[in-house]
Each structure stands twice: as C-alpha cells, then as structure tokens.
Amino acid sequence: xxxxxxxxxxxxxxxxxxxxxxxxxxxxxxxxxxxxxxxxxxxxxxxxxxxxxxxxxxxxxxxxxxxxxxxxxxxxxxxxxxxxxxxxxxxxxxxxxxxxxxxxxxxxxxxxxxxxxxxxxxxxxxxxxxxxxxxxxxxxxxxxxxxxxxxxxxxxxxxxxxxxxxxxxxxxxxxxxxxxxxxxxxxxxxxxxxxxxxxxxxxxxxxxxxxxxxxxxxxxxxxxxxxxxxxxxxxxxxxxxxxxxxxxxxxxxxxxxxxxxxxxxxxxxxxxxxxxxxxxxxxxxxxxxxxxxxxxxxxxxxxxxxxxxxxxxxxxxxxxxxxxxxxxxxxxxxxxxxxxxxxxxxxxxxxxxxxxxxxxxxxxxxxxxxxxxxxxxxxxxxxxxxxxxxxxxxxxxxxxxxxxxxxxxxxxxxxxxxxxxxxxxxxxxxxxxxxxxxxxxxxxxxxxxxxxxxxxxxxxxxxxxxxxxxxxxxxxxxxxxxxxxxxxxxxxxxxxxxxxxxxxxxxxxxxxxxxxxxxxxxxxxxxxxxxxxxxxxxxxxxxxxxxxxxxxxxxxxxxxxxxxxxxxxxxxxxxxxxxxxxxxxxxxxxxxxxxxxxxxxxxxxxxxxx
Amino acid sequence: xxxxxxxxxxxxxxxxxxxxxxxxxxxxxxxxxxxxxxxxxxxxxxxxxxxxxxxxxxxxxxxxxxxxxxxxxxxxxxxxxxxxxxxxxxxxxxxxxxxxxxxxxxxxxxxxxxxxxxxxxxxxxxxxxxxxxxxxxxxxxxxxxxxxxxxxxxxxxxxxxxxxxxxxxxxxxxxxxxxxxxxxxxxxxxxxxxxxxxxxxxxxxxxxxxxxxxxxxxxxxxxxxx
Numbered sequence: 093x094x095x096x097x098x099x100x101x102x103x104x105x106x107x108x109x110x111x112x113x114x115x116x117x118x119x120x121x122x123x124x125x126x127x128x129x130x131x132x133x134x135x136x137x138x139x140x141x142x143x144x145x146x147x148x149x150x151x152x153x154x155x156x157x158x159x160x161x162x163x164x165x166x167x168x169x170x171x172x173x174x175x176x177x178x179x180x181x182x183x184x185x186x187x188x189x190x191x192x193x194x195x196x197x198x199x200x201x202x203x204x205x206x207x208x209x210x211x212x213x214x215x216x217x218x219x220x221x222x223x224x225x226x227x228x229x230x231x232x233x234x235x236x237x238x239x240x241x242x243x244x245x246x247x248x249x250x251x252x253x254x255x256x257x258x259x260x261x262x263x264x265x266x267x268x269x270x271x272x273x274x275x276x277x278x279x280x281x282x283x284x285x286x287x288x289x290x291x292x293x294x295x296x297x298x299x300x301x302x303x304x305x306x307x308x309x310x311x312x313x314x315x316x317x318x319x320x321x322x323x324x325x326x327x328x329x330x331x332x333x334x335x336x337x338x339x340x341x342x343x344x345x346x347x348x349x350x351x352x353x354x355x356x357x358x359x360x361x362x363x364x365x366x367x368x369x370x371x372x373x374x375x376x377x378x379x380x381x382x383x384x385x386x387x388x389x390x391x392x393x394x395x396x397x398x399x400x401x402x403x404x405x406x407x408x409x410x411x412x413x414x415x416x417x418x419x420x421x422x423x424x425x426x427x428x429x430x431x432x433x434x435x436x437x438x439x440x441x442x443x444x445x446x447x448x449x450x451x452x453x454x455x456x457x458x459x460x461x462x463x464x465x466x467x468x469x470x471x472x473x474x475x476x477x478x479x480x481x482x483x484x485x486x487x488x489x490x491x492x493x494x495x496x497x498x499x500x501x502x503x504x505x506x507x508x509x510x511x512x513x514x515x516x517x518x519x520x521x522x523x524x525x526x527x528x529x530x531x532x533x534x535x536x537x538x539x540x541x542x543x544x545x546x547x548x549x550x551x552x553x554x555x556x557x558x559x560x561x562x563x564x565x566x567x568x569x570x571x572x573x574x575x576x577x578x579x580x581x582x583x584x585x586x587x588x589x590x591x592x593x594x595x596x597x598x599x600x601x602x603x604x605x606x607x608x609x610x611x612x613x614x615x616x617x618x619x620x621x622x623x624x625x626x627x628x629x630x631x632x633x634x635x636x637x638x639x640x641x642x643x644x645x646x647x648x649x650x651x652x653x654x655x656x657x658x659x660x661x662x663x664x665x666x667x668x669x670x671x672x673x674x675x676x677x678x679x680x681x682x683x684x685x686x687x688x689x690x691x692x693x694x695x696x697x698x699x700x701x702x
Numbered sequence: 703x704x705x706x707x708x709x710x711x712x713x714x715x716x717x718x719x720x721x722x723x724x725x726x727x728x729x730x731x732x733x734x735x736x737x738x739x740x741x742x743x744x745x746x747x748x749x750x751x752x753x754x755x756x757x758x759x760x761x762x763x764x765x766x767x768x769x770x771x772x773x774x775x776x777x778x779x780x781x782x783x784x785x786x787x788x789x790x791x792x793x794x795x796x797x798x799x800x801x802x803x804x805x806x807x808x809x810x811x812x813x814x815x816x817x818x819x820x821x822x823x824x825x826x827x828x829x830x831x832x833x834x835x836x837x838x839x840x841x842x843x844x845x846x847x848x849x850x851x852x853x854x855x856x857x858x859x860x861x862x863x864x865x866x867x868x869x870x871x872x873x874x875x876x877x878x879x880x881x882x883x884x885x886x887x888x889x890x891x892x893x894x895x896x897x898x899x900x901x902x903x904x905x906x907x908x909x910x911x912x913x914x915x916x917x918x919x920x921x922x923x924x925x926x927x928x
Binding site: 240241245249269302303304306428430432 | 815823824
C-alpha cells in the first residue's frame, strides 16, 4: 500500500473558499472590535451557513444573545441528539457542511451519538459547543465535560478555543477539515470567557494551510495502467458502487464507464443512488441483506472494482471466504482503508471521479455476454416477484408499503430511513435512481436517526418530497422532534412501519436465539393521536388498498404527516447472510408453502415478472 | 553494535505477496486460542503474516493534546504500543515521537496511514528497515554491599554503563543502549537484587547525513487551540 507521500501534489476537489460575499444587508464588521460570541456567527456566515440546529444553555448563552444580529436561521431542537442528526441530514442532502450548536456538559454529550454517526458515514459536520470559562476548566465546574476528550475518537478533529482571537481561524479550519478529503465531523469547543471577551475581528478567507494535513491523493499513473490491464483481462468483473461515488459526484462518470464496458454494478447501502437503480447493469445491493444473485456474483467474480467503499463486515460476510476468485482494485480516498479488511491487488488512492474519468478514454467495450447470462441465471429463481403485480391479500406487508411508496412518489422522494428491518426493506424495494436521495445511518446503525436527519435534509432541500421510513422503535427514540416540525412549519412525511416489535432484533431472536423474544415486543402510543397532540396530521393504514390514498393525502397536507402503517408483525427480511457466514451462504426467502402453511404470501414469491 | 531493532523471526519474507496479506479486521484470527471453538469451515484464506517490532519516528506539531491524539489512535485501533517517547526538537513548534509497535508489515502500513490522518501529524517514518540508531536509557538501582561494589563496577564497565550514585547498600547504574543490551545488563545485575528500574523508552534516528523526515513541512503560525 503506498503511504501518503508528503511531496505528492494532490488534485483538489475541494471548492476553493468562496470570496467573502456577505448576505445582503449585513454590515461587514471586519476590523471592528467584536465579542467572541459575535465572531462565532461572523465566521459561520462567512462559511456560508444560513441554517443551523441547536439548543441553548449556560456556557453558550453569550453566543445565543448575539445570534439575533445575524441572518442565520436557528432551529430549536428538543434534544441535542436531534441537532447533530439534523446537521448530518442537512450535510448528506446538500453536500455542504452541516452545523449544530449545544452548550457545555450534557448539551455537548447529547451530541455524541450524532457525531459518531457522522464519523462512521464520513459526513462533513461542524459542531460548536460552549465550554465553561477557561479559568474553570479542570475544576469540575457546573456542566463541565471534557467534550474534546470525549469526542476525540469519533471526530476527524477537535478544537478547544479559549481566546476570542482564535475563534475565527479555528472555525475556518474546522470547515476546511470537515469537508476536505474524506469528510467527517469536527468539534469546536469555545469557552464562555472567549465568547464574552472582545478583540479585533479579522477574517482570512485564503485557503487554510495546515502543514500536517494531506486530504487529497492522486494514484500513481503506473497503478492506473495496471488497473486498466486488469479490467481488460477480466472475464467476470463486477463494480462496487460505494458512498464515495456519491460524495465525489461520480455518478455520471460511473454510468459512462458501465455503458462503455458493460460491467455490472453492485451497490453498498450508502452507495444506493450513486448508480441508477433502474439501469440494466445495476444488480442491486450487496451484503447481509443484498439479493442472493448479487452476493453469488461477487463470490464468482474474477475482478472486483471497488469504488469509494470500505469492505464493511456487513458487506463481506466471512472474510476468510470472501470473493476468493477475484482480483481486487480498490479506489479509495483514505489510505488507511487499503488492505484493512480485504487484501487488494491494486489500490488506487484518490478521488473516485478523477480515477474513473482518467479510465474512460482508455477502456473498451468488453464481451460480457457469458457473465451477464450467468448473473441472469442466478436471478432466475431468486428474484422477488414484482410485487406490484401480485394480488392484494388484504394484509399489509412492509414490502408493499415501501414498494407502493416508490410507485406513488414516482421514485422521486428523498427517503430517510432509520435502522432495522424497514431500512433493509427500503433498500430492497425503493429504487433510487439519483444520488443523495437516500439518507440512512449505515456504519453506526443509529436508531432514532431518521426523523431529525430528514428534518435537516428538508431544510437543505426544501423542494424535495421528503419521506421518512422508520420503525415503531426507532421513531420513539427521537419522536420529540415532531414538535420541532410543528414549530418550524416543516413538511415531512413520516411512514412508521409499525409491527409492534423491535423487528430486526426479533428476527435474530427467531433465527439464532431459539425464538425467545426477550425485550422485543413493544407497546407504542397511538401514533395518530401523538401526531394530533403536536397539531400535526395523523393517519393509520391497515390494508394495502389504503396505501395509495394515504400517500396522496399525505402529499396534499401542508404540514408534517405521521402515517402509522400497521404491518404484519412477525415478518423477516430476506435474504440474509447470517453474521459471520460466507457471503454466498444466504438464508433465502422461504418457500411459499412452508412458512405460511400454504397461504399465499407475496413476500415469499420467487421468479421474476417482466 | 548493530542498531537493528528487527526481530529476526520476522525478517524474512517481507514481500507483498498475497499469502502475506492477512485479514486483520477480526483481530483474534491471527492468534487462535485453544479455548475458542473450532471453525465449522476450515479457513481457506491467507495465513497470518508474521508480527515484528516496528519503530516509527513521528514528527508532530507541538501543541497541547497531540500526545493524547496519537495514543488514543493506538488504543482505538487496538495497536499494541511497546514504547512511546516524545520530546521537543531543534525546530520550533515541532515535537518528535518514537513509537515502537508490534505489527505485521501490512498493519504497520495502516498504522502509518492512520497516523497521517491525524491533523497535527507532520511526518511519519518507519525506520525499522533502515540503518538507524535506536536507544533506550535505563536507571537501575541494585543492592550492593561494599564487598560486591567492585564486582558491579566491573560488570558496568563491560556493558559501558555508568554508576551514578553509591550508597552503603546500593548503587544506581545508568545504561543507554538497545533494549537487548539493557536486558543483558539486567540479567547480570539481577542476582545482586534489583531495587528499582526505570527506562525512558526508545528513541531512534536514521543513520547518515539526512534528517529523518528531511522534507518536514514548514510549521505554521500557531493558533492557540487544543
């Protein structure tokens, strides 16, 4: 693996810092004597921030006091975890840096889950926290927490700022670090006295110089050529589309590559949308709940072309028997990911779009006929029947809900999912043709993520039709943010896939723990009434026939809508690679008769309608 | 005395052949314990790569919290530190660490890459395979009756150690050298009775005219943040 060479001149994908263009009507106060609390907002405005998510408290109060002087929309959350997820959703939907604000101590620690979520999924985010006065640090002062220490392993970088003159450079650097290279969350902890003291405000808009920080890499030309040779020689190649494709905005380039070479594509969970789902060469999602033909194709492939992904254990299954027939090309921006889980033959450390674009003129159409036929044969007996065509049995399956949602939103919704069964069903049945249209917590698997992340996404993309797909369990973790929706007059649509269980855990209990449902049956409040209590619209769906009208009614409603989909309770996500098993060794969808006693059950259908 | 710190057992077979690339994600795999249940499928994957001692010279920005960031990285990634030392350098704003880690060659590369990901790390050099001087400093307090003292002094002379302090019932010996050499002295002194032992940890430097990390990036105007 090539170590990053400090002398390499990287190609920078980072947009150069914009020349300061202050919002109209805002006075330029550079050179003025300003309070630290004002400098925070001056800096954020100059970084292009117009919306942020936060919650006030003692150590950040001086800054909240000056916030009204600035053209920044502050969204008051109900719990700081919501603020960090909203900043995350804002960043994932827009590609810009999301910002959240909290006070010291509990305010800061409540951000932690959201910061860890952003770190695992490489989301650019800046968290500003208040800290006790610098003179009180280390005294166990009221609401003192060493938040830079707490978040050190789950951030890309942290700053503790104790002087007003350091606030602007720290925030400028934080934004640069957060969004450059492999993005990630950065925390800026600012003491109360730094907020209260004044200094002359200066803003240096020039690009940040950090001697030790090398965010960009370019692969060696020889390695690029080697990869091209490997591609040209491959008989059974497969492309992996990871989140790096979305982040590098490489969808167009990847589509050209695929159309030129005919190589089929498998997506990771976070790569969904990076390559159009309805494209002929798109096989679908790989991994633990990927379709069996995708995983089998991976096991049979002779070349894996992994683009912007990190061979997570949910993607590989048992590493010892993972894709043993395949040579591997790994295009990845983070050198530390190379050979971490899977040994690769040709690592290309660099930006996915740069690499693919350099390949484009040099790849040729390859005869993939036999390989594509083989994959089609694999599909033959395992593809789930196009559930649109299946008769309504009067029961409500989660797969129906997701599929119908896909149809009635015309595949154009920005979907935000939580974590669990519904997340996998969404990934299987909602086909995303565009990047940044699916937002989900992949790496950390954070329940409670969906609602606040979707709210952040809606602030970033107010014109999008935002649908939240969430379980009854995860929804209740952050349901307090419903009232934030009401206060902000925010329009999001919430589809609660309510099965009365912590479904994914229940499924594991059924499969691997002798069917002992310990702590998974879950009583929920009446979600319709809960919505109404917040002044929002609530609806309930118990039959498939009602899905269409309900989706239409939700779209017609100006405010946030909560739809309680009462799906059948003990449904499982198929197919599945059990934890630690080989990738090709999947639990398939049960036969129609065995699982349901001969009753027609569309989820267990096999064979594909065309 | 050759300054190599390399463990001879790991010296052979350092090529990047596929056989040598182990899957390191499941850290338990490299050292199967007898108590663990036998795997249902015999592993067909590559065999574990040999582990050896790697010495990294790490130049970092001299600002608060950097040592914490480096040590936290090693803890978080489950890398086992044998030795870590840090001190200022002749360049203002630059500190230098010497870190000794047990790792296979592939993991060593990832350690290097992960160190580079720390924003305050200026440069990382793995000097394990380079001609280098590597030294540790030990202070050893050993029991010594007046009759034994001359014996101990003779031993010290052989090892090029120095006696720093003599009391009626003990002496304090200073010894600098490689770990192996210090251990050699300790073996000889042990029968007299070791009272106290402190070691500084390993520091290292490549031989030759060049500065280890010659192309150190210029330091920047420091902002007072941690």
